Amino acid sequence: MLDPQLLRNNPIDVKKAMQRHGSDLDLDVFNALEKQRKDIQVKTQNLQNERNKSSKSIGMAKAKGEDIQPLLDSVSQLGDDLKVAEAELNEVQAKLQSIFLSLPNVLADDVPTGKDEEQNIELRKWGNIPAYDFEAKDHVDLGQALNGIDFEAGAKIAGSRFVTLSGPLARLQRALTQFMLDTHVDQHGYKETYVPYLVNKESLLGTGQLPKFEEDLFKIGNDSPYYLIPTAEVPVTNLVRDEIIKANDMPLKYVAHTPCFRSEAGAYGRDVRGMIRQHQFEKVELVQIVKASESEQAHEQLTQHAEGILQALELPYRLMLLCSGDTGFSATKTYDLEVWLPGQSAYREISSCSNFNDFQARRLKARWRNPETGKPELVHTVNGSGLAVGRTLIAVMENYQQADGSIKVPDALKPYMGHVTSITP
């Protein structure tokens, strides 16, 4: 959520910023609501003040043993007026609140303006694209030949966009997960966390998936529903909801491995082949909770931590700076890591690292106490995939494939694979 003061003081600038982020703000509606809010709020507070004073004087009169009946008569109308005013105020504030919740974050200055992923900017490339003296297969063909990936079974058990893994490929996914967790914990200083995979509405409001993007989520139950997490960002970032963090504990760095569930409602027909886009996938997520002055640096650092995994696995990738149209709702700036997939002869997203500034923190009421002022200040949140495990599995399979259809095990993963060096049919 944006700072309401920013919106009140610089509505025109905010409107421009919203348009850059693919949203719009109806200033006439907003200004009208704001004026209403002020009028009704002042009126309500005056009535409350009157009631409080009266009640106090009744209390004092009673204590002195005076007759309070005349005082009671004089406030008889007050209660009704106050109720009406409070109801009006609630209504206006609810409308304003829904406007605030629907506005995206203001983008960082260095985010290029653009419509979609075509306008993203490549910042750097790493690794060499492998040259094959045979025709490179994609993970679907490789996996089926190895008898380790079964889309039919996934479809039978659950439906489309589900998959089953078995044997060494299932283990390879687990090895990747372990390797990523160990690296981030042992080398990058993150704290491993285990979190719920079902969350409540408040958590999703906090990180910004709700109220706008409900159709992307799987929902369970009706009266007080649970949602399956679309990313570990939701439960992990919500660790600090309604908390005031001690200065000494900052920054907080969390890593969590979770399954992620996405309805992919808007993705009919996209990536229907293979396990690029599934309703359920594994991901290792990095989350940092930092001071405002440190979030830009943390964002760069976290991105490098994600890159470190790709480098350790020797997978070629490139780093993209997302343009305004491709940057998500809550983010102020996002880097995508795209891994090379020989089966598609294309770079595909394997990690998305974002700085949210105080946007999520304001919704979450996540603060730290600044010893210099003694006051709580909003934290900044930064997160990124480190990495999407399912897609990393694909990338390893396709980049490490051999002419005979076998897959070499990357050196970094051998300790996690019982020192097997190759997966063969």
Next chain:
RNA sequence: GGAGAGAUGGCAGAGCGGUUGAAUGCACCGGUCUUGAAAACCGGCAUAGGUUUAUCCCUAUCCAGGGUUCGAAUCCCUGUCUCUCCGCCA
């Protein structure tokens, strides 16, 4: 699933329906003292919103939502969560 207890400031913990935003202790900040530190003593110390140049002032908030009342941290109802005991269970 059954029975009971509870939820109050950063933490711990008081609080007969009436000048209680809330005692007290700890923590924290400033000061006195000290060669320095500790101790002791003095003072300060919730969050959000409105008004304001600022101070002041006003409003709301004692888990959440309703209700009773002129007035609710305090009484009533509902929900959530925590703890204890019993049962069940990976």
